[in-house]
Every structure is written in structure tokens, then in C-alpha cells.
Amino acid sequence: MVLLRLDSLALSRSRFALSPFAETLSTMIVLSRPCTEPWLTAWHARHHAAFRARLDADPFTRGLVMLCGSTKYLPDHLVLPPSGGMGTTLESELGEVARVPDTAVRNSLVQSVAHSWENHTLDWLTGHAHAARTAELVREVWQEHVAPDWPSRRALLERDVTYRAGLLAAHGWPRALHQMSRRSAWVGSDTIRFSDRPGPDRMVGPDGMLFVPVSGPRGAWLCEAPGRPHALVYPARGAGGQAEGERRDPARSERPVARLIGAGRAAILRELERPATTSELAALLGQSLGTVGGHLAVLREAELLVSTRVGRRVVYQRTALGDLLADAGPGSGSSESKPT
Structure with a gap:
């Protein structure tokens, strides 16, 4: 070896x-x-x-x-x-x-x-x-x-x-x-x-x-x-999950959690299955930093996520409550392929 x-x-x-x-x-x-x-x-x-x-x-x-x-x-x-x-x-x-x-x-x-x-x-x-x-x-x-x-x-x-x-x-x-x-x-x-x-x-x-x-x-x-x-x-972890030009299945944004907190915030909550920064989320979701930052503030106030400073970066991750909400409703536990 x-x-x-x-x-x-x-x-x-x-x-x-x-x-x-x-x-x-x-x-x-x-x-x-x-x-x-x-x-x-x-x-x-x-x-x-x-x-x-x-x-x-x-x-x-x-x-x-x-x-x-x-x-x-x-x-x-x-x-x-x-x-x-x-x-x-x-x-x-x-x-x-x-x-x-x-x-x-x-x-x-x-x-x-x-x-x-x-x-x-x-x-x-x-x-x-x-x-x-x-x-x-x-x-x-x-x-x-x-x-x-x-x-x-x-x-x-x-x-x-x-x-x-x-x-x-x-x-x-x-x-x-x-x-x-x-x-x-x-x-x-x-x-x-x-x-x-x-x-x-x-x-x-x-x-x-x-x-x-x-x-x-x-x-x-x-x-x-x-x-x-x-x-x-x-x-990298999650490599190949979304290549150029691919879009997420719009049906996923119709889950009850999206109707409860809004499609934009639901998408961020789903993405935070793995911790991420504001800029990383913005790039992944194709949204502006301001839009993502506003959604993060609301989600943090609702105690669905927390932030931690790692060096010069502020990293967001879901709380236990955020995990439960992100996994709730039809579509959770589906058979779609996910990168490991």
C-alpha cells in the first residue's frame, strides 16, 4: 500500500x-x-x-x-x-x-x-x-x-x-x-x-x-x-448531483413544507442537508445573495437552522427541528437517486 x-x-x-x-x-x-x-x-x-x-x-x-x-x-x-x-x-x-x-x-x-x-x-x-x-x-x-x-x-x-x-x-x-x-x-x-x-x-x-x-x-x-x-x-461529497443546465424537479417545491414556509425557504432547508454558506447556497439555487440572506434570517429566527463561524466563513446548518420539517410530507423517503 x-x-x-x-x-x-x-x-x-x-x-x-x-x-x-x-x-x-x-x-x-x-x-x-x-x-x-x-x-x-x-x-x-x-x-x-x-x-x-x-x-x-x-x-x-x-x-x-x-x-x-x-x-x-x-x-x-x-x-x-x-x-x-x-x-x-x-x-x-x-x-x-x-x-x-x-x-x-x-x-x-x-x-x-x-x-x-x-x-x-x-x-x-x-x-x-x-x-x-x-x-x-x-x-x-x-x-x-x-x-x-x-x-x-x-x-x-x-x-x-x-x-x-x-x-x-x-x-x-x-x-x-x-x-x-x-x-x-x-x-x-x-x-x-x-x-x-x-x-x-x-x-x-x-x-x-x-x-x-x-x-x-x-x-x-x-x-x-x-x-x-x-x-x-x-x-467532493455530493459530486455529480446537479450538472450544467439541470433544474430541480418542480414537483418537489409543491410539498406541504413549501406551502408552509415558501418554496424559496423550503429549497434552502433541503439544501442544508449538508452545511453551507450564503454564497454557496446562492450559487447552487441560482438566487441572489440578498434573497438567500433574507430567507436564512427567517429560518434562523424560526430555529430551523443555526450558524457557525469557520475561519472567515459563516456556515449554516439545520437544527433537529429543521431536519424534521425538511423531511416531512410527500416526497420524503422517495426512491430518487442521491449522490453519496
Whole structure:
């Protein structure tokens, strides 16, 4: 198994970050495969044909994407740790990727092929400027398949960070990292099991680690670069619950609780099944900050939710009474698919 062994100062300096590049890479992997998650069906159907056409039109694109979707070792130039924290921009990441030398790209691709569970060759790796071509591919996929719903994706990712930051403040890192991925787990007082597959352990120095959520429904990977903190990319809680252009079932707003407190407040109460901030709720529901803030004030006065400060954020969560009201009426306990 692969273990991440943490320096004595690593935990106190570990933090969360976002990576538009990792989000796009995750999207590419999802679109390269048949859709198996019910909540992603509509989004996948809208984007899959165009993405497959892109693969069919360019051997380099097809070779790289199909390899990434079937290997235990992602190419090194695709797994550089983000350097901008929660404000990391795609352009900054693309600039770093584009500067990777061709020799380094080829060497890491050879490793990826060796660790693949499918048969691959590198016949598609022709010409030069491999990293720059990769960066341009990621930019195009971002613009076509990710950017249109990035605000809602970002809200989901920030919500996961908010949730885990709350656990961190209350219970420490072991609880905050619980079930980040199917294979990761806390082992002892200073070690994270990253994978149950064979591989060398990593030493995490005093700069700590970065934890980077993506909205892909599965998969986790480790980002490494000399002189930079390791970054663990993991699927966010609730990933895939509502992709671009999807709307909630209007029938749900007709439940008795919506008629009792109003559809807007009922929607917020349902969303607070997981704690969230005002801005996260506004992005998820497509409402203004003022509208959401007004609804939150009424719900808090009615003792249906409480607020807690986590760092610079104010996080709202339902009270026991709020839980009862949100689950009341027809539609509760229905058989619709829900992300876990």
C-alpha cells in the first residue's frame, strides 16, 4: 500500500485548495467512459458526443485521454500541485504545464503505459511541444465542457471544503479526511493511507499537504512536484448531483413544507442537508445573495437552522427541528437517486 507519512509540522500547515485543471482532467476521464451514475446521465448525454468527436479527430488527444482513464499512474505533467490555494486559476496551471520539457512528458507517459490495465502504445506521441499541446487540449475542454457550469461546480467544491473545515475545527484532521476516497484512510497518528495498491511511501514535509476536491464521482490521485507540497485530489461529497443546465424537479417545491414556509425557504432547508454558506447556497439555487440572506434570517429566527463561524466563513446548518420539517410530507423517503 502507499502511505503518506507526515512530518510533525505537516498537519498544522496542511490546507485545502481548488484546481480548475484537476476539475477538467476529472471531466475528461468521466466523458471518456460510459456513464454509470444516474445523476450524471443528462449532463453526460449532452457532452459525450462532442467529446468523442474530439477524440476521433486527433490521435494525440485520444491517446492521452484514453491512457489517463485506464492507468494507475497519471502522467507527471498532469498532476502538478495547484499553487494558488482556493483562488487557483486555470491560466496559472496551464502555464506551468506548458513549460514541461518533451523528454519529461515522454518519460512519465512510459510509466503511465506500464501501469495501465489496458494495452496502450505511444504511437500517437509524435512531433514536439507535447506539454503545450496538452495545455491547449485542457483549455479547450474547459471552455466547452466545464466553464458553462463552473459556478455551480465551484459552489459544490467550496461546500465540501466548508464541511471538512468544520470537522477539522471540531475534531481534527483524521475526522476531516474521513472517506475522502474509497481507498484513503487515516492510519495511526501521523500517516494517511493513500492507496491499498503497491507503491513507495511518500514523506510529507513541514509545508504540509493540499487537499483538492473535484466534482467527478470517483477517483483520487496524488499531485507531486519538487519543492512543492503534495496535493491529494479527491471526489467532493455530493459530486455529480446537479450538472450544467439541470433544474430541480418542480414537483418537489409543491410539498406541504413549501406551502408552509415558501418554496424559496423550503429549497434552502433541503439544501442544508449538508452545511453551507450564503454564497454557496446562492450559487447552487441560482438566487441572489440578498434573497438567500433574507430567507436564512427567517429560518434562523424560526430555529430551523443555526450558524457557525469557520475561519472567515459563516456556515449554516439545520437544527433537529429543521431536519424534521425538511423531511416531512410527500416526497420524503422517495426512491430518487442521491449522490453519496
